[in-house]
Amino acid sequence: MATKTPPGSGRSLTTRLKTAKGRTTASQLWLQRQLNDPYVKAARERGLRSRAAFKLIELDDRFKLIRPRMRVVDLGAAPGGWTQVALERGASHVVGIDLLPIDPIAGSTLLQGDFQDPEAERAVLDALDGQADLVLSDMAPNTTGHNATDHLRIVALAELSLDFAQKVLAPGGGFVAKLFQGGTEKTMLDALKRDFAVVRHAKPPASRKDSAELYVVATGFRGGKAG
Structure with missing residues (x-):
């Protein structure tokens, strides 16, 4: 659309x-x-539960991330806009997790908790009934107004999301995470290039013009820590 x-x-x-x-x-x-x-x-x-849903629509239009019968994990899923889009675009099941409660969405499993918690990780995998084909993260920390600090914070959050993806993704899977303009930190970029066949950056049109956000889009997961 x-x-x-x-x-x-x-x-x-x-x-x-x-x-x-x-x-x-x-x-x-x-x-x-x-x-x-x-x-x-x-x-x-x-x-749709948020305007942010259009960011995933536009990313998917460009990169063809979501395919029928995929298993998708939505990190920081509240209020559920990205989960809705993943289901609309053919994912067979979506597991969303957030620190905040999320109202039910048919076809998905929505968990409340911290995805860094080993128990939450197991709960996600149990709900997926297998490895994930796509891990999405639209998470961002509260901004401080200090660009360097905000950049470091969101990169740290993206790195945690990547670490989670490396554990749960099936070979060939994809990963999308929000960053702020200023580039991906070298350690994260090295990990992405090592574990994924293609790594790109994109700012979807739905991102506000005055926003510093952009997304890293990695496809063709080579295996990494998943197993």
């Missing part, structure tokens, strides 16, 4: 807040942006 133009883009009137009473300036700006974001409107119209 996704194209290079936002869903529902075109000439439209700007919606303004009826009242700013009791709201901080930052809150007002966020609400104003949400009201006028075509992806927010399109997500609501399609019954």
Whole structure:
């Protein structure tokens, strides 16, 4: 569905807040942006739980990540938008895990917990009933406003996601994780190039223009730590 133009883009009137009473300036700006974001409107119209769902749609349109009957793990799955997209695009089963509770989604298993916990890892594999074909992570830490610190934090989170993927992926599988612009740290990039046949970076159109986020997309898992 996704194209290079936002869903529902075109000439439209700007919606303004009826009242700013009791709201901080930052809150007002966020609400104003949400009201006028075509992806927010399109997500609501399609019954998707987040505008971020369109990021996975656009990544999948470009890289053909999701295939019928795949087993998919969605790390940091709340509120469930990426899980919905994976199921819509043919995954036979999706296991999502997050520290926050997630409302049920038909066809998926949604777990509450820390994916770094060995028990959570076993629970994911039990729910998949086998190794994963694709591991997705749209996780990002709370930003501090200090670019260097935020970059290091999100790389660390992506590295943890990669370590998890190396344990659960089947040969030939794929891995997608969010980063911030500034590049992948060398140790992570070396691991990706060692364990995957193809490694690319992409910023889907649904990523806001003022956002520093981009995604690493690795395909053709060679085996690594999985076994």
